[in-house]
Amino acid sequence: MLTSARESALYRDPEAPVDDRVRDLLGRMTLREKVGQLNQRMYGWDAYRRTPGGFELTDALRAETERFAGLGALYGLFRADAWSGVGPRTGPGADTGAELAVLVQRHVIASSRLGIPALLVEEVPHGHMALDGTVLPVNLAVGATWDPELYGRAAAHAAAELRARGGHIALVSALDIARDPRWGRTEECFGEDPHLAAELTAALVRGMQGESGCDGGPFAPDRAAVVLKHFAGQGATVGGRNSAETELGPRELHEIHLPAARAGVRAGAAGVMSAYNEVDGLPCTGNRALLDGLLRGDWGFQGLVMADGLAIDRLARITGDPVSAGALALNSGIDLSLWDEGFTRLEQAVALGLVAEATVDAAVTRILRLKFRLGLFERPYEAGPSVDPAAGRELSTELARSAVTLLHNDGATLPIPPRTGRIAVLGPHAATTAHQLGDYTAPQRDGTGTSVLDGLRGLAPSGTRITHAAGCTLTGGDTSGIPEAVALASAADVAVLVLGGSSARTTDTPFDANGAALAPVSEMTCGEGVDLASLRLGAAQRELLRSVAATGTPAVVVLLQGRPHAVPEAAQLASALLTAWYPGPWGGQAIAEILLGHAGPAGRLPVSVPRSAGQLPVYYNHKDTEYPGYADTSADPLYPFGHGLAYTRFTYGPPRLSHPSIPPSGQLTCDVDVSNAGPLPGRAVAQLYVRRLRTPVWPRALELRAFRAVDLAPGERRTLRFRLGARQLEQVGPDLQAAVLPGSLEIRVAGSASAALAAPPARLDVLG
Numbered sequence: 001m002l003t004s005a006r007e008s009a010l011y012r013d014p015e016a017p018v019d020d021r022v023r024d025l026l027g028r029m030t031l032r033e034k035v036g037q038l039n040q041r042m043y044g045w046d047a048y049r050r051t052p053g054g055f056e057l058t059d060a061l062r063a064e065t066e067r068f069a070g071l072g073a074l075y076g077l078f079r080a081d082a083w084s085g086v087g088p089r090t091g092p093g094a095d096t097g098a099e100l101a102v103l104v105q106r107h108v109i110a111s112s113r114l115g116i117p118a119l120l121v122e123e124v125p126h127g128h129m130a131l132d133g134t135v136l137p138v139n140l141a142v143g144a145t146w147d148p149e150l151y152g153r154a155a156a157h158a159a160a161e162l163r164a165r166g167g168h169i170a171l172v173s174a175l176d177i178a179r180d181p182r183w184g185r186t187e188e189c190f191g192e193d194p195h196l197a198a199e200l201t202a203a204l205v206r207g208m209q210g211e212s213g214c215d216g217g218p219f220a221p222d223r224a225a226v227v228l229k230h231f232a233g234q235g236a237t238v239g240g241r242n243s244a245e246t247e248l249g250p251r252e253l254h255e256i257h258l259p260a261a262r263a264g265v266r267a268g269a270a271g272v273m274s275a276y277n278e279v280d281g282l283p284c285t286g287n288r289a290l291l292d293g294l295l296r297g298d299w300g301f302q303g304l305v306m307a308d309g310l311a312i313d314r315l316a317r318i319t320g321d322p323v324s325a326g327a328l329a330l331n332s333g334i335d336l337s338l339w340d341e342g343f344t345r346l347e348q349a350v351a352l353g354l355v356a357e358a359t360v361d362a363a364v365t366r367i368l369r370l371k372f373r374l375g376l377f378e379r380p381y382e383a384g385p386s387v388d389p390a391a392g393r394e395l396s397t398e399l400a401r402s403a404v405t406l407l408h409n410d411g412a413t414l415p416i417p418p419r420t421g422r423i424a425v426l427g428p429h430a431a432t433t434a435h436q437l438g439d440y441t442a443p444q445r446d447g448t449g450t451s452v453l454d455g456l457r458g459l460a461p462s463g464t465r466i467t468h469a470a471g472c473t474l475t476g477g478d479t480s481g482i483p484e485a486v487a488l489a490s491a492a493d494v495a496v497l498v499l500g501g502s503s504a505r506t507t508d509t510p511f512d513a514n515g516a517a518l519a520p521v522s523e524m525t526c527g528e529g530v531d532l533a534s535l536r537l538g539a540a541q542r543e544l545l546r547s548v549a550a551t552g553t554p555a556v557v558v559l560l561q562g563r564p565h566a567v568p569e570a571a572q573l574a575s576a577l578l579t580a581w582y583p584g585p586w587g588g589q590a591i592a593e594i595l596l597g598h599a600g601p602a603g604r605l606p607v608s609v610p611r612s613a614g615q616l617p618v619y620y621n622h623k624d625t626e627y628p629g630y631a632d633t634s635a636d637p638l639y640p641f642g643h644g645l646a647y648t649r650f651t652y653g654p655p656r657l658s659h660p661s662i663p664p665s666g667q668l669t670c671d672v673d674v675s676n677a678g679p680l681p682g683r684a685v686a687q688l689y690v691r692r693l694r695t696p697v698w699p700r701a702l703e704l705r706a707f708r709a710v711d712l713a714p715g716e717r718r719t720l721r722f723r724l725g726a727r728q729l730e731q732v733g734p735d736l737q738a739a740v741l742p743g744s745l746e747i748r749v750a751g752s753a754s755a756a757l758a759a760p761p762a763r764l765d766v767l768g
Contacts, residue, residue, distance in 0.1 A: 036068025101166025182240030191606025415597025449585030455592030
């Protein structure tokens with residue numbers, strides 16, 4: 001009888017409006033059932049065990065569903081990595097993931113009096129973090145592509161892989177801005193600039209969620225709901241230390257750290273994740289002005305807000321106990337917990353009067369609305385369509401190729417001439433893919449990926465002799481292999497040194513309760529929990545570079561890194577220098593293509609590269625003040641934001657505005673001629689910057705406000721047109737609201753931020 005009544009209820013009617021279905025279901029729920037929807041307490045890998053015949057559910061999952069009369073959400077059912085301990089022998093692969101999802105979902109629905117399914121929430125930092133998931137280049141590499149359209153296609157593929165296993169929500173880093181490269185999570189940022197991050201965040205949301213998912217309607221079977229993290233200001237913690245406090249004033253927060261989140265909300269993101277850090281004394285997870293006032297009130301955001309792992313329980317430091325911590329988080333705007341105890345005590349908080357049941361209802365409403373939009377009540381056991389892994393590999397390689405950035409190229413050392421007889425491939429990164437992957441990466445099957453050495457061996461012309469030696473260790477001081485490397489370099493026509501850092505975790509990595517590395521082990525020099533005081537490469541790598549350069553053989557340095565290391569030695573000693581960031585498993589193929597001239601370098605720096613950590617901060621968009629230089633070094637970066645060379649040379653004409661002032665329509669255009677003045681084809685990335693002259697608030701030196709890439713043949717000239725409106729010309733005013741304010745400004749178009757300072761400007765007046 002109960003089942004019959006349940007099946008005839010309004011919330012079961014797929015033709016009824018979603019809001020009506022939510023109200024009907026909410027009205028039938030007990031407080032205990034409501035609280036259960038707001039909890040995401042257990043680790044997904046603890047919900048099952050693999051057996052010779054498939055999977056079986058654990059008593060831990062049964063206890064969790066009994067505790068909450070169902071389950072609101074389950075985190076990391078497919079997660080595989082050193083922290084979870086899940087590997088190929090114990091976890092679900094692409095061929096078994098959907099089977100496991102059905103097993104879990106059947107149990108959850110059977111445990112729920114009202115048959116409410118669970119959200120399956122997964123990490124998708126740079127591809128789905130699961131066995132057989134396509135690994136993409138890390139966000140910092142994505143930022144170097146300056147190609148939102150390409151990234152949107154890759155994000156769509158990642159969403160399709162997630163849904164093909166039965167997952168629903170993708171947790172994706174997008175909102176952190178890289179203002180201090182000592183921070184180990186710099187690799188998760190799109191760069192130091194708010195406009196670049198905003199464009200890529202919007203592309204991420206549109207790619208993953210699809211048109212209907214972004215418009216508030218139902219999600220397509222191959223599209224996933226996106227939760228953007230972290231909100232807000234986490235990239236500006238003091239000293240580059242993970243989860244530390246920030247010293248952000250309101251203007252810095254609004255001008256630099258909120259635009260990407262605003263773009264994600266405008267694009268229709270289903271959710272955001274609150275950050276660990278506090279802003280001006282208020283932890284983001286307990287900051288009602290940020291979550292309820294700004295995000296939901298000013299911006300009109302209607303999606304869910306998830307707490308970062310154990311961030312709610314951290315609030316007990318200021319509230320005194322987990323019950324009041326959970327109440328503070330819920331009252332501040334958090335809807336869904338992650339591993340916390342505080343939200344499990346919300347029934348008690350209601351009884352004590354710390355939180356109103358209406359506040360619980362508002363949070364549950366947002367959770368249920370998303371479940372209906374995902375079609376979970378109609379198709380709880382249905383996975384998305386199968387995905388071609390070859391398509392993922394192609395997209396990952398294309399992103400890696402587009403991210404490789406040529407920083408200098410003395411004497412046209414690159415591309416390596418086809419008649420080169422001998423190439424020595426050296427360095428601790430040269431023959432492995434482990435250091436190409438970045439943090440938050442699942443174990444890779446044997447044979448997955450291409451190292452730089454393998455890439456060169458596969459693409460070099462017949463007859464080219466390629467030799468290899470590691471030369472030294474990535475960390476530590478072992479230089480015993482340098483004599484062999486020097487001998488190979490001396491006998492070669494060119495030496496390729498593959499150097500950098502690594503975020504590769506191992507099973508002996510000690511982890512914090514939230515999964516961050518507690519201390520670097522083995523060769524780990526980057527990633528969550530691995531912050532650095534110095535940005536230099538390890539001493540052994542520097543010694544290898546000096547020794548190889550001393551042979552007189554032209555040295556090409558390729559950096560694999562999750563942050564912009566300070567590499568003055570490479571700038572001085574290498575004949576050519578490239579950075580590929582963490583380019584993913586097939587990054588070695590992409591790097592080899594560019595070294596040999598099969599493709600041209602197209603990447604541009606998404607961050608400024610410092611000369612040393614002592615210079616920090618070195619980001620380009622500082623306040624427009626006459627900074628004095630240091631007595632012992634330049635205050636300028638080693639390589640500026642937006643910089644990147646090609647195997648040809650581009651010139652930019654002066655910008656031409658359609659109007660000298662903003663017309664009544666609020667729209668104008670800016671045309672600029674871009675020419676390929678060199679002998680080879682290449683891709684130019686025209687960067688439009690605003691320099692404010694007369695303004696009601698103190699301006700920044702420059703602000704990136706638009707960019708366009710164009711492929712040009714030798715001698716070709718193209719006119720690029722930028723359409724400028726409120727989004728491109730607005731600034732944060734004295735009242736902290738973004739608007740086009742009266743004043744005057746310059747439009748500058750060039751190939752980097754530093755070049756823009758010397759480029760001819762076009763003046764634009766904004767009438768009051």
